[in-house]
Amino acid sequence: MAEFSRTTVTAALIYANGPIHIGHLAGCYLPADIYVRFLRLQKKDVIFVSGTDEHGVPITIKAQKEGKTPQEVVDYYYKEIKSSFDQFGISFDIYGRTSDPVHHKISQDFFLKLYEEGKFVEETTMQYFDESANQFLADRYIVGDCPSCKQPGAYGDQCEKCGTTLSPNELVNPKSMLSGASPVLKPTKNWFLPLDQWQPALTEYIHSHPEWKPNVLGQVKSWLQDGLKPRAMTRDLNWGVPIPLLGTEGKVLYVWFDAPIGYVSMTSQLTPDWETYWKAKDSRIVHFIGKDNIVFHCLIFPAMCLAHGGYQLADQVPANEFMNLEGEKISTSRNWAVWLHEYLVDFPGKQDVLRYALTASSPETKDADFTWADFQTKNNSELVAILGNFVNRAFVLIDKNFESKVPVKAEETGLEDELRKALVEIPAKLDAALANYKFRDALVLAMEVARIGNKYLAEAEPWKIIKENPAKAGTVLNYAIQLVAHASIALEPFIPFTAERLRKALGLEDCSWLEIANFDLIPAGKTLQNPGLLFEKIEDDVIQKQIDKLAQSKSSMELAKKEIAPIKETIEFDDFAKMDIRVGQIVEASKMEKSKKLLKLTVDDGIRTRTILSGIAEFFEPEAIVGKKISFLANLAPRKMMGIDSEGMILMAEDADGSLAFMQPSKEVWNGATIR
RNA sequence: GGCGGGGUAGCUCAGAUGGUUAGAGCGUUGGAUUCAUAACCCAAAGGUCGGCAGUUCGAUUCUGCUCCCCGCUACCA
Structure with a gap:
């Protein structure tokens, strides 16, 4: 593997038309955050970039429905999304937005370079145009009767009544959603990126990464096999990054053209060295995404970069599968989700519990299932019983017997050699797991520190030996408190809030990854601040409430779905x-x-x-x-x-x-x- | 129908470029213990690795067929 000097980590730009739920978190933000925290603990040069994608048709539709401007909609959700991420400790170095002028400028420059170098193919096609609103209509902006099920209310891209995929000119009796007028077909010019021309280079690129996850390679290879087709990089729309050419009023860049450039433009707002992070040969780029974004990150954006020249292609694209909820697909429109802002209200201060539960059943290799029962078990049997309990035992024993001061190491019990040996292996194993994006495995390894601690206490029995040999008991507790420190470091990427609490309790300032397994990390004589219980049990009724809440939102959605179709036109x-x-x-x-x-x-x-x-x-x-x-x-x-x-x-x-x-x-x- | 992913202990999931007793966590059962949030610690039970056939000295791991689940896509109501 090539040596890299720095790492550019991106997490998918989230679409700013709604709040975020556990699926988003588990899909890419949590793994990305864990990975970045891990690199930082190793004192590596890393930046973590993400933001909101604020362009595209659905936002304009949402704005129209709510009687707001698109800018108002994205301003609202940008704030809400950013705040959720902040509260969950997702440690972006910058969280930007694609409506930012800097982003517009950089996307336009990118476009212009391709344009000037003749990398686009111009093509004129017939599109529906609303004469009264004086604009072309995106597929979603056209409604009409479905040619298939004959029902009214089908959109230009899909009939939601029968699920048929449509193209706008198939609609019977098309109407503009803007004005209700019948649109007319008009020619319009758009710029296409001939992905087919880049197919050989892309194929070579993909083949140079056999280490990518099977789900990613599978999907990409399937696209390559079907043959790539030119794809329009511009749209007739008023909301987006305007095309920087004369005579293109009413046209913007395709969202999937400007969105990935967002990673770059956001970096430029973080550091003046932004180009280094994207262009230097020794910069490694890692895109964390959900499986729905694979094609854009593995084919379209790389094709754009190749056409542009100078940009490094991603070294890894660790795409996760989807997180289901109680056995069913998470759905925003059906309100089948656990929303982060609601979780924060129902479980204040328990961000780490959700981080832990989501990481432990992360959809790394296949779709995973989040259930409240599992969440409860993870909290009660692992966080409380293993980690919380161990930490509590260590602190309470020292409080009671050594006046909250770390006892000195004296006579050993004979178990310590084995203890050291067990700990020494952990950092290397953790490194290997995290470097290979196996976050579930890594979490188990990190928790192993607390398990080892519980076992050590059970075998050494300091509460017994304290009676005849206090110095020996002190040795055991010194070791125990070192283990607490090790756990605080090893677990930092996963449950940073808890790690922080532990560091404070231990008076531990600098925490480098290398200190895991250092048994002289906390000096003898240091006064400890018992952090109290790290986790508390979650009772059945609390869990039941969440399950009821889901059931309720489901039945209310079903009621809402019973929206009665309007009566059709009168017939004779x-x-x-x-x-x-x-x-x-x-x-x-x-x-x-x-x-x-x-x-x-x-x-x-x-x-x-x-x-x-x-x-x-x-x-x-x-x-x-x-x-x-x-x-x-x-x-x-x-x-x-x-x-x-x-x-x-x-x-x-x-x-x-x-x-x-x-x-x-x-x-x-x-x-x-x-x-x- | 096409393409992709998956079917491994009661549950959630690892794993094997084919090779001696297939793993983890949780759950269950039994034991030990009381410093600790009835938590911890030890041990055990539990799997013909979706089905059938083939290649092989040997397959759960490779090949073919087949059944089931998920996603995309096509056809269609």
């Missing part, structure tokens, strides 16, 4: 009469090959049997629905799906949770009965 009786809805009976049902959602049904319509394909496979087993009476639209034009003609459509009622129910007659009715 003749229109209704055109529809031939009938009762039929399912006589056969089977899963469609190669489809997750489709069932192939054979329906007896009274005259003959017909084949109807229905997207209900997720809710019904084929065997279970054979024989059921159903209603169906009988004169719908046949439509070919997956190679088979579907003759009609089964009518289903959709419940608030998305589940489906057949429309059945309330008494036995003959097949072919018409429904009016």
Whole structure:
């Protein structure tokens, strides 16, 4: 491995349109913080850079909904997000924002250099334009009827009712969300970065890092295999970094163009040496991100850097998988999350407990699950019982028997050689784990110090030997207090608040990584300040309250979801009469090959049997629905799906949770009965 | 359907470029102990490493097929 003189650590720029939750923390900020604290303890040259990403369409939509300006929205969330991170001890050297003028300038310079050197491809495409608002519409700004499920309210990129991915010109009856007007197609020019041209260089880059995590390499290689395509680096939008070219009013840089440059621009506000941290060959760049950002950090940003020239490419991109909550995906829109600002209210002063619990089940190799029960166990059985208890034992014994002064080392018990040996191995093992981004393993190793301490006390039994040999007991307690000091250093990256408390209690100022296993760290005779209990038990009712809170937010979200679709446009009786809805009976049902959602049904319509394909496979087993009476639209034009003609459509009622129910007659009715 | 990740003790997860008894924490059971937040310490029980087949002297680790979970993507209601 190459020798590096300094390390530039970035944590993903978080999107400033909402508060942050445990998923964010576990995904990249906690591991990044642990890593940085570790390097600092080793007295390495390291900077830790992150901030908020404040551009892009969702922020403008949120602003419009709330009747604010985009700047007001990002100002609010920047403050809230930064404060949450501060309170959790995420020790950024700088926490910047992409709406900063310095960021605009540096992004524009970056863009201009690529532009002047002909690194972009200009292309004119047809996009929807709102004439009354006088601007082009982003996909999310266009609503219309979904071509697939026919329901109104589909967005230009996706129909949220049926989940179909769309492009704006597929929408039926498109309307601008800005003015409600029907938009018109207009040509617009954008600048594309031809990622395909950089594919060979990117492939070489990726192949030079076989040590990257399998999840990262897997996803990147999959993209390379599919072949990279040119990607637009500019957008028609008013909110963002303006394109620094004449005649481009109303166009900004694509958020994923300017966001990664944010790391650089934020560094420039931290130190005048910023270029060294990004360009010097002996600078190592490490991006901590969640798995959703892999492509941008491993392909697009590197391609930008290659096109620009001069920038170092990332040496590591330790992307974490996702943290689930009580078995379900964390979701902001469904309010299924533990919000940091709420945790701070419910568990004041317990930041380290959450840091510990999240690190201990960090989603390093696969999605992990955060449960409140696990949180309680980690606190009660590990932090309280192992660490807190050991520290308390050491302090109480010294308080009681040695007037709070560190006793001198005298006669040993014979256990000390083994103790030294056990401790000496720990720093090297910790180094190895942390340098390889194995934070879960590292945390276990750091806790090992307290475990060793408990064992040492149990075996040496100072409370017994104090009666006949106080000096020998003093020796044991001297060793014990050294172990407390070692624990405070080894655990600092993980639970910094507790480490700080311990250092104060011990009067320990400078703490270098190398002092772990130094058994003369705390001099004899020093007066100690008992820090009190480091952790307290968390009782069942407290945990239950959190679980109830989640259940409640879930059910209230389900209620909210029952938002009743607006009544469609009035139609004439003749229109209704055109529809031939009938009762039929399912006589056969089977899963469609190669489809997750489709069932192939054979329906007896009274005259003959017909084949109807229905997207209900997720809710019904084929065997279970054979024989059921159903209603169906009988004169719908046949439509070919997956190679088979579907003759009609089964009518289903959709419940608030998305589940489906057949429309059945309330008494036995003959097949072919018409429904009016 | 395509691509990627994963299926290992009751739970949460490690691990093995193929090789003697597959690990950790928690939980469980038994023992010991009382300095300590009924905590600590010791010990034990507990796994045919998703299923089937192949390569091999030998596979849980490699290959093929197959089932299940997660993500992206396609098709689709």
